[in-house]
Amino acid sequence: MKRLISLTRLILLISLFHHITIxxxxxxxxxxxxxxxxxxxxxxxxxxxxxxxxxxxxxxxxxxxxxxxxxxxxxxxxxxxxxxxxxxxxxxxxxxxxxxxxxxxxxxxxxxxxxxxxxxxxxxxxSFHSGYIQPEPELTSMTGAGERASMTILFDSLSKMVTISVYTVKNDMKSPVKGAEVLFFVKRYFGNLSLGDAVRTNEEGIISYPFPDGIAGDSTGQLTLIAQLNESSGYGNAKKAILVPLGVPTEWISLTAPRAMWNINFKAPVWLILSYSLTVLGVLLALVYIMLQIRKIFYLGSAVDDAKSDKP
Amino acid sequence: MQNSYDQVALDLFRPVRLNRSHLIWLGILTIALFLCLYAYSIQLREGLGVAGVRDYVSWGMYISNFVFFVASSLIGMLISAVLGLIGMKWIRPLTRIAEIIALAFAAVAGLVIISDMGRPERLPYLFLHGRIQSPILWDVTVVTTYVLISALLLYLPLIPDLAIGKKILNKPKFLVKLYEILSVKWRGTKAQWEIIHRSMRILLILIIPVALAIHTVTSWLFASTPRVGWNSTIFGPYFVSGAFVAGIACVIIAMYFFRKNYHLEKYITELHFNNMAKLLVLVSLVYLYFNINEFLVPGYKLEHGDAIHLKDIFIGHNAGLFWFAQLFGIIIPIILLLFRQMRKPFPMLILAILIFFASWIKRYIIVVPTQEHPFLPIQHVPANFLIYKPTLIEIAITLASFILVLMIITVLSKLFPVIPVWEMQEEFELKEKGNQS
Structure with missing residues (x-):
């Protein structure tokens, strides 16, 4: 029985392996x-x-x-x-x-x-394939989906509110897009900081965005807010950025400003400069002292010779 | 009494001369060196590409060899300073041999590093643009210092010998002249002896931390990276203990050859071999202890990278080299040297040669295999970049460094007595005084 099980296992294993390789x-x-x-x-x-x-x-x-x-x-x-x-x-x-x-x-x-x-x-x-005919563009079931929507972003400094409006343009007619998903980000040194889940537009195609508290801005609290249509909701990926004074004023200290092990030579840690220099200096002084001692041996020897030659 | 006192000097100065066999030996070394330098000229012209080092394994034979050279040079400190300062009298005839070996290896270690530079003319940049935070700068500092101290430690106890030799030697002329200059008017006065003793004590104490630093910093070149196999907190003592094993092997080989060729059986006796064997077992046990720590602890946890690295050196394609190094470099010598018959000169020579090879290969195992498993996946490079294979040119350049060491040892051991003469005379005097009373 055991043998049968292990044989079945082996066969299974082989077939699985075969499948994977295929x-x-x-x-x-x-x-x-x-x-x-x-x-x-x-x-x-x-x-x-x-x-x-x-x-x-x-x-x-x-x-x-x-x-x-x-x-x-x-x-x-x-x-x-x-x-x-x-x-x-x-x-x-x-x-x-x-x-x-x-x-x-x-x-x-x-x-x-x-x-x-x-x-x-x-x-x-x-464009390199002669005789290619593009199939009908795919349209999702949502109304207006498939069209590339546009977006405006506004900041009202009195109410401190960010307003997004999403709309499509057809024959110079603007029509608001309901239920479009918008993602929010804050621009950072390396990539963008996501501000959480997507927010949907209302009946009028509008989002009144409550900017979260406690996000760091520059020294005056300015930061760049980015709003982007979520591509998967089917209205393209329009993107808008705006400078808003909604952040916490923050003094950014340059990463390369303080003394550090990984910084340039002139910004080495003080303890390291001291211990390296003092050690090297100490050893060098000892070696110089030894050299002087060797010189002293020479002078002592000369003195002995002189003493001998003085005696008749 | 006077007779045996002078006999010591005559015995020890007998090998100090230029004879034909010696010149032939030097000639062979010189020719071999030039052949290897030709290989270096190719590297200088074509770049490091002629060596087997590539993007992934960028530290190959040269750096392994550098680590080995620094390791071997540490023996000067152990023999002269540690054993000398704790008052081991039997070690005295071996101190100069150890110092010569230390100086030769330390001096050439610097050149070995330069051989790993594609643009050696940029060496000054290391000092002009080097960062004080970099272990490489510390290493350069400490190796240079060690060469200086070793040279002084070789020279200082030589001064009284030079004065003795000046009287005994009558040819060749240049040598007598050299002795005259180097003996700095040594007249053996009490004041001069005091200076020698005091300076020696300072140097012997100074060389202990410097020697520990030279090899610890060399280990930090590796241990200060997060790379698997290098990222270890015990790399310093692991390297230092391994260095003593390699260094003692070097000294035993040298002892055997000097004893035999210079007919120094009266001074380097079987007792010295016996004691060196015990010392070798001691340092090998310490090294074994660090090896167990170095491999058992990560081997127990088998973290992802460690698992790959350890598998590679335990049973993978580097296993042969690894087990050769561990067996012949540590385990077999420890076991064999437990037997009295193995502590005789000839068996010890064979063991020392094996340990010497195994120690070199151990350095290779420490440096190379981990680089064959880079952190980043390998993309768009030829497959042969992954596995390191030293080229003939690389091997020749590495051989050149050994030839240089041999040349330095040969020249120093021919120009000067390899056993401190005055210390031996002192010993004979004491012995005879003891006999009289």
Missing amino acids: SLFAEDWIVPPDKAEKTAPFVFSKESVEKGAELFVKNCQSCHGDPTRGNFAKLDPTPEDPASEKFKELTDGEMFYKITNGRGTMPQFKMILSEDDRWDLISYIR
Whole structure:
């Protein structure tokens, strides 16, 4: 019985391993059907191609080379030329999935490029595929969703309130967007500080944002507040920043100002400078003393010689 | 009585001369050195790329060798200062041998570091732009100081010997002249003896903290980083205790050769080998203790990085070298030296040579394997960057450093008596006084 169990385990293990190797290293990179059907949320245009070209140089060119020239990097599996037939055969959704998730040496761009950026990239790649016809842009079920909304941000210095207004423009008509999610951040040295969960717009497409207490600002309390549409709510990713005096006035001491072990030579800790210099000085003085003693031996010897030569 | 007193000087000055076999030996060393310097000229022209060091393993053979050289140089402090100051009389004939070895290794250690520089002409930058917070600057300071003190410790007790030698030697002329100058008019007056004794005491006390510092700071070059295998609080004493093992091995090899070739059997006796063996067991036990701490504690916890590193050196591709170093460098000598027959000169020579090799390999194991597991994932580099393989050029340059050490030891041991003459005379005098009464 025991033997049977261990045999079953072994078979299971082998099949599992087989499965893993197949799914990891198989030539084909299979995209789930629902993802493969995904389409862009906007119509590819000259602008989107131009934007995509710029993104391609920064993010893709080092491995995929210049499209149509086949000068991609020699990696295994080969990155291939984006203008090639292999790329042309992919659906937009498949391409989006692969850029988003990556695999093996192909990096994941989920956190690096926004969804719009990724679609711009695809529109650039498609510009090399003759005979490509873009499928109808995908529209979500929400009213107005799929359109790229715009945003204004205002600060009223009397009431100390930040007001966000989200709207779409069609035929020069502004219509407010209800239920759009807006994320708030404060600009910091390294990246942005998130101020918590997204806030939804009301019926009029407006958010009266209660800025939280206790956020550090500059010496006068100024800080940069950033509001950004949450892309997943389907209205694009419009972003606005505003300088507001809502922070706690804070004196920022430069990280490199105080003396520290990791600072430059002239800002070394005093105890270190003292102990190093005094130790070196002490040892050197001792050595100089020894040298002088050797000189003294010489003089003493000379004195003996002189005494001898004085005596007849 | 007068006879045996003079006989000591005659015995000990007998090897101080230039003979043909000695010149041939020096000639061979010089030719070998030039071959190795040719390898260095290639490195100087082409850059460090001709060595096996790459982005990930950037400290290879050169730095391992540097650590070994600093380690070997520590023996001067142990023999002359520690044993001398606590009044071990038997050690006196070995002090100069230990000092010569210490000076040779310490002096060449500095050059070994320069061989690891792609742009050696930028060496002054270390002093011009060095940060006082950097252990590298401390290391340079302390190694230089140690070379100076070792040179003085070699020179001071030599002064009375030089005065004796000046009378005994009549050729070669340059040597007599050299003795004349270096003996700084030593006339053996009471005042002169007082100066020698006082200065020696100062130097012997001074060299203890400096020698401890030189190897502790060398260990900090590693221990002050968060790298697995280096990130250890006991690296200082671990290095120092290991240094004594390596240094004693060097002294035993030198003792054997000087005894045999210079016919010093009367002065370096089996008793000295026996005592050195016991000293070796003592320091090896201390070193073993630190080894157990160094490997058992992280091995018990097996934190992520430690697990990878320890697996690599225990059973991985560095296991052969690791176990060779541990077995032949520590464990086997401790066991074998428990037997009286193994504490005879020849078996000890064989053991010392094994320990010498094992100690070198131990330094390599400390320096290299951990770098083969970098913290950041390796991307877009050739696979051979990951595993370090020393190149022929690198090996030749490393050999050059050993040749230099041998040359320094050869020259010093030929120009000057390797056993302190006046100290031996003093001993004979005391012995005969004892016999008379």
